Amino acid sequence: MPITRGFTRRGASEPDPRLPPRQYDTGATWPVLHTEATPRIQTNTWTFTIDGLVATPTTWNWSEIRALPGSRYQGAIHCVTTWSKFGMTFDGVSVDTLLELAGPLDNAAFVLARSHTGYTTNLPIEDVTDGKAWVVWKVNGAPLEEIHGGPARLLVPHLYFWKSAKWVSGLTLLAEDQSGFWERNGYHDRGDP
Ligand SMILES: Nc1nc2c(c(=O)[nH]1)N[C@H]1C(S)=C(S)[C@@H](COP(=O)(O)O)O[C@H]1N2
Numbered sequence: 001m002p003i004t005r006g007f008t009r010r011g012a013s014e015p016d017p018r019l020p021p022r023q024y025d026t027g028a029t030w031p032v033l034h035t036e037a038t039p040r041i042q043t044n045t046w047t048f049t050i051d052g053l054v055a056t057p058t059t060w061n062w063s064e065i066r067a068l069p070g071s072r073y074q075g076a077i078h079c080v081t082t083w084s085k086f087g088m089t090f091d092g093v094s095v096d097t098l099l100e101l102a103g104p105l106d107n108a109a110f111v112l113a114r115s116h117t118g119y120t121t122n123l124p125i126e127d128v129t130d131g132k133a134w135v136v137w138k139v140n141g142a143p144l145e146e147i148h149g150g151p152a153r154l155l156v157p158h159l160y161f162w163k164s165a166k167w168v169s170g171l172t173l174l175a176e177d178q179s180g181f182w183e184r185n186g187y188h189d190r191g192d193p
């Protein structure tokens, strides 16, 4: 019996094989989730900074970061509230490119991602290197909307989406793990769907 897409939600008899356990496909909808009020961040004052355990603490403004070699992610995103969304195309810069310029020190083992709003989330450095994380400003060819973290957000698609800080303002490299907002509020520290 054919199953009409859109009626296959949670508990569907034929789960999409791409779905991690307990996730459902949100289809065309892209849910909006954040704890703070949506900030209005102008690109002419926007900055992104890498500091902490790096040889060269570096800040990029909007035109500087967009002048770096670009990088694209195509695939799915997964939220811990059980939705997954497939077929996403994000454009921005690889975190590898940014770290290459800042020069992580040998004892840098963790990253605390920060947002212009004060939101934070922590990650082991291996989860943002080797092509696994981006700072992105375009989605499916259009500028990233404010409600989804525009002008730019972190994207760490192999982990749950709470690691993908919206309105990202920078990364601080640390020797010891330091819990971020949701991690202090009871979420799993790593967030692997
Ligand atoms: N600044 C900020 N970034 C955030 C959050 C937040 O509350 N504040 N929530 C996270 C969570 S839990 C999710 S699921 C995604 C949601 O992104 P979306 O609203 O674009 O779907 O953003 C993540 N990044």
Ligand SMILES: [Mo]
Pocket (backbone or CB within 6 Å): 033, 079, 080, 081, 161, 162
């Ligand atoms: Mo989430």
